[in-house]
Amino acid sequence: MISELNKSDFYKCKGLVNEKGHLEVKAVIEGVNPGRIFVDNISSPNSGLIWLGNNDGFFFIGNAENEKFNNEINDFIDKVIEPEAKKVGLNCFEGIGNHPKWNEIIEKIFKHRKLSSKRKLC
DSSP: OOEEOOGGGGGGGGGGSOTTSOHHHHHHHTTSSOEEEEESOSSSOSEEEEEETTSSOEEEEEOTTOHHHHHHHHHHIIIIIHHHHHHTTOOOEEEEESSTHHHHHHHHHTTTSOBOTTSEEO
């Protein structure tokens, strides 16, 4: 089950981040930038989704081939992310992979949705 991490547990995601990936991801994990983190396992995360605090996108981190996480993410977006996003005026979901393997996976798990070339759901 995908759950939100407490800010005090963000450090558990450090090992899930591509060192050559986006700085925003590292900044959220280190508490420098605001954001929320949702993971497959709050004790020992394997895959996760970071919602940037400036509402500029969502980053997928960790194991891109985690079937359990990938199978749950659509339902999680519909039931948790979408209602929360609407509260802050967001109408689109832009998903970005923290490493290249996520790009193919994002397209695969969202194939039934209207997905733009920038991996944006509207």
